[in-house]
Amino acid sequence: MKKYDVVIIGASAAGAVAASTARKFYPDKSICVIREFEQVPIPCGIPYIYGTIGDPMKNLIPVGTMFPNQKIDSVIDIAESIDLEKKVVHGKNEDISYDRLILATGSLPIEPPIKGATLHNVFAIHKNTPYLTKLMEQVKVSQKIVIIGGGFIGVEMAEELKKNNPEHEVTIIEMQDRCLNLVYDKDFCDLAEKELIEQGIRILTQSRVMEIKGKEKVEGILLDNGDVIPADLVILGIGCKANNQLGKLANLKIGPTGGIVVDFYMQTSDPFVFACGDCAEKTSFFDKTPSSLRLASIATMEARVAGSNLFMQHRMNHGVVGCFSTALHGKAFASAGLTSDEAVRKGYQIVIGDAESVNRHPGLMPGSALMKVRLIFEKSEGIIVGGQIFGALSGGELINAISAFISKKMTADDIALFQAGTHPALTASPIAYQLVNAAESASVKLRSFAK
Amino acid sequence: MKKYDVVIIGASAAGAVAASTARKFYPDKSICVIREFEQVPIPCGIPYIYGTIGDPMKNLIPVGTMFPNQKIDSVIDIAESIDLEKKVVHGKNEDISYDRLILATGSLPIEPPIKGATLHNVFAIHKNTPYLTKLMEQVKVSQKIVIIGGGFIGVEMAEELKKNNPEHEVTIIEMQDRCLNLVYDKDFCDLAEKELIEQGIRILTQSRVMEIKGKEKVEGILLDNGDVIPADLVILGIGCKANNQLGKLANLKIGPTGGIVVDFYMQTSDPFVFACGDCAEKTSFFDKTPSSLRLASIATMEARVAGSNLFMQHRMNHGVVGCFSTALHGKAFASAGLTSDEAVRKGYQIVIGDAESVNRHPGLMPGSALMKVRLIFEKSEGIIVGGQIFGALSGGELINAISAFISKKMTADDIALFQAGTHPALTASPIAYQLVNAAESASVKLRSFAK
Numbered sequence: 001m002k003k004y005d006v007v008i009i010g011a012s013a014a015g016a017v018a019a020s021t022a023r024k025f026y027p028d029k030s031i032c033v034i035r036e037f038e039q040v041p042i043p044c045g046i047p048y049i050y051g052t053i054g055d056p057m058k059n060l061i062p063v064g065t066m067f068p069n070q071k072i073d074s075v076i077d078i079a080e081s082i083d084l085e086k087k088v089v090h091g092k093n094e095d096i097s098y099d100r101l102i103l104a105t106g107s108l109p110i111e112p113p114i115k116g117a118t119l120h121n122v123f124a125i126h127k128n129t130p131y132l133t134k135l136m137e138q139v140k141v142s143q144k145i146v147i148i149g150g151g152f153i154g155v156e157m158a159e160e161l162k163k164n165n166p167e168h169e170v171t172i173i174e175m176q177d178r179c180l181n182l183v184y185d186k187d188f189c190d191l192a193e194k195e196l197i198e199q200g201i202r203i204l205t206q207s208r209v210m211e212i213k214g215k216e217k218v219e220g221i222l223l224d225n226g227d228v229i230p231a232d233l234v235i236l237g238i239g240c241k242a243n244n245q246l247g248k249l250a251n252l253k254i255g256p257t258g259g260i261v262v263d264f265y266m267q268t269s270d271p272f273v274f275a276c277g278d279c280a281e282k283t284s285f286f287d288k289t290p291s292s293l294r295l296a297s298i299a300t301m302e303a304r305v306a307g308s309n310l311f312m313q314h315r316m317n318h319g320v321v322g323c324f325s326t327a328l329h330g331k332a333f334a335s336a337g338l339t340s341d342e343a344v345r346k347g348y349q350i351v352i353g354d355a356e357s358v359n360r361h362p363g364l365m366p367g368s369a370l371m372k373v374r375l376i377f378e379k380s381e382g383i384i385v386g387g388q389i390f391g392a393l394s395g396g397e398l399i400n401a402i403s404a405f406i407s408k409k410m411t412a413d414d415i416a417l418f419q420a421g422t423h424p425a426l427t428a429s430p431i432a433y434q435l436v437n438a439a440e441s442a443s444v445k446l447r448s449f450a451k
Numbered sequence: 452m453k454k455y456d457v458v459i460i461g462a463s464a465a466g467a468v469a470a471s472t473a474r475k476f477y478p479d480k481s482i483c484v485i486r487e488f489e490q491v492p493i494p495c496g497i498p499y500i501y502g503t504i505g506d507p508m509k510n511l512i513p514v515g516t517m518f519p520n521q522k523i524d525s526v527i528d529i530a531e532s533i534d535l536e537k538k539v540v541h542g543k544n545e546d547i548s549y550d551r552l553i554l555a556t557g558s559l560p561i562e563p564p565i566k567g568a569t570l571h572n573v574f575a576i577h578k579n580t581p582y583l584t585k586l587m588e589q590v591k592v593s594q595k596i597v598i599i600g601g602g603f604i605g606v607e608m609a610e611e612l613k614k615n616n617p618e619h620e621v622t623i624i625e626m627q628d629r630c631l632n633l634v635y636d637k638d639f640c641d642l643a644e645k646e647l648i649e650q651g652i653r654i655l656t657q658s659r660v661m662e663i664k665g666k667e668k669v670e671g672i673l674l675d676n677g678d679v680i681p682a683d684l685v686i687l688g689i690g691c692k693a694n695n696q697l698g699k700l701a702n703l704k705i706g707p708t709g710g711i712v713v714d715f716y717m718q719t720s721d722p723f724v725f726a727c728g729d730c731a732e733k734t735s736f737f738d739k740t741p742s743s744l745r746l747a748s749i750a751t752m753e754a755r756v757a758g759s760n761l762f763m764q765h766r767m768n769h770g771v772v773g774c775f776s777t778a779l780h781g782k783a784f785a786s787a788g789l790t791s792d793e794a795v796r797k798g799y800q801i802v803i804g805d806a807e808s809v810n811r812h813p814g815l816m817p818g819s820a821l822m823k824v825r826l827i828f829e830k831s832e833g834i835i836v837g838g839q840i841f842g843a844l845s846g847g848e849l850i851n852a853i854s855a856f857i858s859k860k861m862t863a864d865d866i867a868l869f870q871a872g873t874h875p876a877l878t879a880s881p882i883a884y885q886l887v888n889a890a891e892s893a894s895v896k897l898r899s900f901a902k
Contacts, residue, residue, distance in 0.1 A: 013881055024895045042812055045875045052816060052876075059813050061882065296881040297870045304867055304891065314898075315864060323872035334872055359848075361493055362510050365503060367844065393818070396877025397810075398848035400886065401855050403870055408859040413766060416755055419748045419854055421774035421785055424496045425503075426847025430464055430747040431512065435851065440755065444475045447765075 002075075002096045004032040006310060007089055009079045009246065010104030011035035011063050012043060012127065014277025014299040018102045021307025023070045025314065032073040032096060034089065035063065039129040044296055046125055047153060049132060050139055051160030056132040079105075082250040084270050100272055100310040103247060103260060104303065107240035107278035107294050112148075116212030117236070124236040125153055135235075139164065142233035146221050147172045148209055150179030152326055154237035155192065158201045159328060171202040171229055173221065178205055180333070183324065185340045185374065188333060188388050195329035204229075240294055242279045255281030257292045264316045266306035274310065276302035285319035285407070286338060286385060287346050293322050323403040325389075325396045331369075334399035337386035337406045340376055349379040353412065353442030359392040361422070361429035371395055373434035375402070375415065375442055382411040382446045387438075394426075401435060412446055415439035453526075454548045455483040457761060458540055460530045460697065461555030462486035462514050463494060463578065465728025465750040469553045472758025474521045476765065483524040483547060485540065486514065490580040495747055497576055498604060500583060501590055502611030507583040530556075533701040535721050551723055551761040554698060554711060555754065558691035558729035558745050563599075567663030568687070575687040576604055586686075590615065593684035597622045597672050599660055601630030603777055605688035606643065609652045610779060622653040622680055624672065629656055634775065635784060636791045636825065639839050646780035655680070691745055693730045706732030707741045715767045717757035725761065727753035736770035736858070737789060737836060738797050744773050774854040776840075776847045782820075785850035788837035788857045791827055800830040804863065804893030810843040812873070812880035822846055824885035826853070826866065826893055833862040833897045838889075845877075852886060863897055866890035 006026070008019050011033050019033050041049075045059040053059050067074050077091035088097045109124035111117055121142070123135045139145075145161055147154045150172045158170045172179060178189040179196070193203055208224040212234060220228040247260040253269035255261045259281030266274045277299035282291040298320055308314040325334035343350050356372035369392035376386035387402035389395035405415055416439040422430045430436075457477070459470050462484050470484050492500075496510040504510050518525050528542035539548045560575035562568055572593070574586045590596075596612055598605045601623045609621045623630060629640040630647070644654055659675040663685060671679040698711040704720035706712045710732030717725045728750035733742040749771055759765040776785035794801050807823035820843035827837035838853035840846035856866055867890040873881045881887075 017882055021891075024891070025898075042875070042880060044873065044880070045813055045816075048816065048875050053813065058815060061880075295870075297873055297884075300881040300884075300887070301868050301870050304887075315868060317868075321870045323870045325872045325874040325877050327874060327876035332877055334874075334877075336872060362496055362504065364509060365496075365499065393877055394845035394848040396872065396874055397845040398851065399872045400849065400869075401852040403872060404852050404855040404859070404861070407865070407869060408855070408861065410855070410859065414858070417752050417766060417768075418851075418858060419746075419752050419772045419774045421776045421787060421847065421850040421854060422495065422748055423776040423778060423785075423847055424493070424499050425778035426776055426783055426785075426844055429493060429495070429512075430751040431468055433748075433751075436751070436755075440472075440475070447476075 002032070002094065004096060005029035005099045006031045006102070007096055007098035008033045008102040008104055009089065010106055010277070011040050012061065012104070012106050012277070013296045014106070014303045015104035016061060016063060016066060017300045017303035018104055018276055018307040019067065019072050020070055021304050022310055023072055025308045026311060032075060033067065034075050034077050034079050034091065034096065036078050037128050038076060041127055041129050041132060043127055046127070046132065047156035047160050049136065050157060051163035056129050056136055079246060082246055084250050084273065087272060100274065102306055103273065103275040103279055104277045105243045105246055105279040108243045109236060110239050110241050111236060112238060114209055114212055116214060116218065119212055119214045120217040121232060122212060122218050122234045122236065138233055143167060144169045144230050145233045145235065146229055146231040147235045147237055149236065149238035150174030150203065150205070151182065151237060151239060152180070155179055155196060155328060156326060157235055157237060158196060159199060162199050162201055171204060173207050173209055173223070174203065174205045175208055176205065179203060183335050183339065184333060184388055188390055191390055192328055192333055195331060199329055240278065244279055247275065247279065256290045257281060265309040265313055266302055266317060267309070274306040276306040283319045285321045288319060291320045293320050295322065295324055297323055321403055321406050323399060325399055327393060327396070331391055332389060332393050332395035334389040334395050336399050336402040337384070338376065339386060343376055343385050348385060350385070351377045351379050351442050351445050353377070353438040353440070353445070355434040355437035355441060357428040357432040357434055359394060359428055361424050361432065365424050371428070371434055373438045375438040377412050377442050377446065379446065382413065383409050384412070384415065398435065412439045412443040416443045452546050452548055453483070456480035456550045457482045457553070458547055458549035459484045459553040459555055460540065461557055461728070462491050463512065463555070463557050463728070464747040465557070465754045466555035467512060467514060467517060468751045468754035469555055469727055469758040470518065470523050471521055472755050473761055474523055476759045477762060483526060484518065485526050485528050485530050485542065485547065487529050488579050489527060492578055492580050492583060494578055497578065497583060498607035498611050500587065501608060502614035507580050507587055530697055533697060535701050535724065538723060551725065553757055554724065554726040554730055555728045556694045556697055556730040559694045560687060561690050561692050562687060563689060565660055565663055567665060567669065570663055570665045571668040572683060573663060573669050573685045573687065589684055594618060595620045595681050596684045596686065597624060597680055597682040598686045598688055599624050600688035600690070601625030601654065601656070602633065602688060602690060603631070606630055606647060606779060607777060608686055608688060609647060610650060613650050613652055622655060624658050624660055624674070625654065625656045626659050627656065630654060634786050634790065635839055639784060639841055642841055643779055643784055646782060650780055691729065695730055698726065698730065708732060708743045716760040716764055717753055717768060718760070725757040727757040734770045736772045739770060742771045744771050746773065746775055748774055772854055772857050774850060776850055778844060778847070782842055783840060783844050783846035785840040785846050787850050787854040788835070789827065790837060794827055794836050799836060801836070802828045802830050802893050802896045804828070804889040804891070804896070806885040806888035806892060808879040808883040808885055810845060810879055812875050812883065816875050822879070822885055824889045826889040828863050828893050828897065830897065833864065834860050835863070835866065849886065863890045863894040867894045
C-alpha cells in the first residue's frame with residue numbers, strides 16, 4: 001500500500017492550491033493528490049466552452065504540468081471511502097495511507113426533483129470534461145435551448161450559446177423576479193438583464209418550472225402559468241451543493257448547508273482530516289452564520305489555510321466575504337460582500353454611496369467606458385459591508401480593492417481619503433474617481449449633512 | 452469688498468475637490484474659488500495633448516460647469532497677497548475677504564539653472580492652457596525634440612510626441628542610470644525603457660546636460676561627455692516644486708521641501724488658513740519624513756481633509772502613500788508605496804514576492820495580456836510597504852487594491868488569504884491570481900521555509 005504524509009482528494013481549484021500550499025509549508029513531506037479524471041476543467045471557464053473558447057479541451061487546469069515541478073505525486077482513481085482509524089483512503093483501484101488528509105471533493109450541481117429532469121438532452125453543469133464534451137455535441141445539434149436558473153452560470157451560458165450560434169433560441173427561466181438576484185442590487189440586475197435582452201436572449205422571470213415534457217428526449221418546459229416553452233436542449237443552472245459523500249460515509253460532521261464542518265483552521269471533526277473548497281461548510285465573514293456561497297476564490301483561500309495548517313497552526317479562516325464578477329455583453333458586473341438586500345436581511349441598517357464616470361480622463365482617451373461603483377456601509381459605524389461595479393472590464397480587477405476594504409473593515413472616511421492611483425489612459429480622474437467618490441457620498445450621508 | 456465664509460485659491464485637482472468637499476460638509480457657508488485662468492487643464496492629461504488628444508482645449512477640468520451646480524462662486528483673478536490679520540485676499544482685480552482660506556496654488560515646473568534654458572523653443576510643463584497651446588504650435592513645426600528628464604512626464608511626452616508624428620526624432624536625456632528610477636524597481640524600469648525604445652525613442656541615461664546651445668532659438672544640447680544632440684524643441688521634464696509664493700509672502704511656515712507647512716488637519720501656521728495639494732508640505736505615510744511626491748491622488752485626498760476641517764475637525768491626513776500609474780506602448784506600469792530601493796534607503800529590510808500570469812483564464816480568452824505583480828514587505832512583521840504592476844491595462848485599477856493593502860498595513864498572510872474576485876473574461880484564475888500569489892510567495896519566504 002502506498003503511504004504518504006499528505007493525501008489530497010480532488011484536484012480542482014481547492015485541491016490544486018492545497019497541494020502546492022502544503023508543498024511550500026512542508027518541503028520535506030510526501031504529498032499525493034487523488035483525482036478522478038485525467039483532465040480537470042477550469043470551473044469558472046465552463047460556460048465559455050460553449051461560445052468564446054469552443055472546446056472543452058481548451059478549458060483545462062494544467063494539473064499534469066503543475067505538480068511534477070513541485071514533487072507532488074498524482075493518482076487517477078476514485079476515492080470510495082476513508083478509514084479514519086487506520087488513516088487509509090480506499091480507492092476504486094488502490095488503497096493509500098495518509099498521515100494528514102485534505103478533502104477537496106468540490107460540489108455537484110443541484111438536480112431538482114422536477115418530473116422529466118432525467119430525459120435525454122437535459123444537462124446539469126457537471127465539472128468533468130467527458131460530460132462537458134457530451135453537452136458540446138448536443139449544443140451543436142440543438143436550436144431551442146432553455147436554461148433553468150438565472151444565476152451566474154445561467155446568464156453566462158445563455159450569452160455564450162447565443163454567441164456560439166446566433167440561430168440558437170435561448171430562453172432563461174428564473175423563479176425570482178430578476179436574474180442574478182442573489183449577487184447584485186436590483187438596478188444592477190436590471191442592467192444585466194438589459195444586456196442579455198439586447199443580445200436576443202429571452203428572459204422569463206417569476207416563472208416556475210412544473211415539468212420537463214417529452215418522451216425520450218426533452219420537447220418542452222411546462223411553466224406554472226400553463227405556458228409550454230418548446231426546447232430541444234435544457235440546461236439546469238440552479239446552483240450546486242457540497243459533494244459531502246466521502247465525509248458523510250466516514251461520519252465526519254456535516255453542517256447546515258450540507259458542507260463538511262471545519263473549524264477556523266479548516267480541520268474537520270477528525271483532527272487528521274481537513275476539508276476546503278466547495279465540499280466544506282462555510283460561515284459568513286459578517287455575522288458568522290452559515291453561508292451557501294461556493295466560489296473558486298473562497299476555495300483557494302480555504303486551500304491556503306488548510307495546506308498551511310496540516311502539521312502546525314499557521315493561518316485562520318475568517319469566513320466568507322464573497323467576491324465575484326462576470327462579463328455580460330462586454331461589460332463587467334462585479335460584487336464583493338453583501339448586496340443591499342442581503343445586508344438588510346442580516347439586520348444591518350445601511351447607507352449607500354454611488355458614483356459613476358468614464359474610466360479615462362479626459363473621456364475621449366481611447367478605451368473609455370462607463371464605470372459605476374456602489375459602496376454599501378453599515379450606518380452606525382460607517383464600516384463597508386459590500387460593493388458593486390458595473391461597466392468597464394477593468395472593474396474585474398478593481399472589485400478586489402473593495403474586497404480589501406471589506407476584509408479590513410474600512411469606513412467610508414477611510415475610503416474617501418484613500419490614495420487612489422489614477423491615469424488618463426487607465427482610469428477616471430482623481431476628481432471623478434468612482435471608488436473614492438462613492439465613499440465620499442456615503443461619508444456625507446453618514447454624517448447626516450445631507451438633506 | 453466681496454465677503455465669503457470660505458475662499459479657495461486655485462481650481463485644479465486640489466482646489467476643485469476642496470471646494471466641493473467644503474460645500475458638502477458646510478452646506479450653509481458661502482464659498483468662492485479664485486482661479487487664474489478661464490480654463491484649467493487636467494494635469495495628468497497634459498502629455499496626451501501632444502498625441503492621443505491632439506488639442507489643449509480637449510483636456511480641461513470642467514470647472515465652469517462643476518461649481519454652479521454646487522452653489523460655489525468662481526472669480527477669475529490673480530491672488531497677489533494675503534492679509535492674514537484682516538483676513539483678506541488681495542487680487543489683481545479685486546479684494547475678497549474670507550473667514551477660512553484654502554491655498555491650493557499647486558506647483559511650478561523646476562527650471563534648471565542651465566545656460567540656455569531661456570532660449571526660444573525651450574518649454575517646461577506649465578499647467579496653463581495658453582502656454583500649452585503655444586507648445587502645441589511649436590510641436591507642429593519641430594522635428595528634433597529633446598526631453599530633459601526621464602520621469603513620468605518625460606517618458607509620456609516622448610511617447611505622445613512620437614505618436615503625434617512618427618517623423619519626430621525624440622530623445623530623452625536622463626541623469627540617473629535609468630528612466631523612472633524613482634518610481635519603479637530596476638527591472639520594471641528596464642521593461643519601460645524597452646517599450647519606449649521599441650517605439651523609436653532614443654534614451655540617453657547617465658547623461659548630464661551642460662548647456663542648451665543656440666542663438667535665439669535652441670539648436671542643440673551639450674552633454675557632459677562632450678556630445679551635442681541637435682534639437683529644435685526642448686522640453687524640460689525634471690519635476691516640480693511647490694508654488695509657495697503666496698504663503699511665503701504672508702509669512703506662513705514653509706517646510707524642507709518648499710511646501711507650505713500643514714498639520715494633520717491641513718491647517719497652516721495660521722489657524723484660519725489651510726493648504727492642500729502640490730503647494731502643501733508632505734510627509735511620508737511610512738516614516739513621517741518629508742516627502743517631495745506631488746500627485747493628483749494626494750492633492751485630492753488632502754483637499755478632502757482640508758475641505759472637511761474648515762470649521763470643525765473631521766478628518767486627518769496620515770501622510771503620503773504614493774500611488775501612481777502610467778501606460779507605455781499599451782502596457783500599464785503602476786506603483787504604490789515604496790520601491791525596493793526606497794524602502795532600503797528608509798532602513799527597512801525587505802522581502803519581495805513576485806507573480807505573473809495572463810489576466811484571463813484560460814489564456815486564450817479575448818483581451819488576454821500578461822500581468823506581473825510585485826509586492827514588497829518589511830521583513831520582521833511582514834507588513835506590505837510597496838507594490839508594482841506591469842502589463843495589462845487593468846493594472847491601473849488593480850494598483851488600488853495594493854494601495855488599500857498598504858494603507859491598512861496588511862501582512863503577506865492577510866493578502867495571501869484575501870478573497871479575490873476572478874473571472875475568465877476579466878482576470879487570471881484564482882489559482883494563478885497574481886496579487887494573491889505574490890503575497891503567498893513572500894509569505895513563504897518570510898517564514899524562512901524557502902531554501
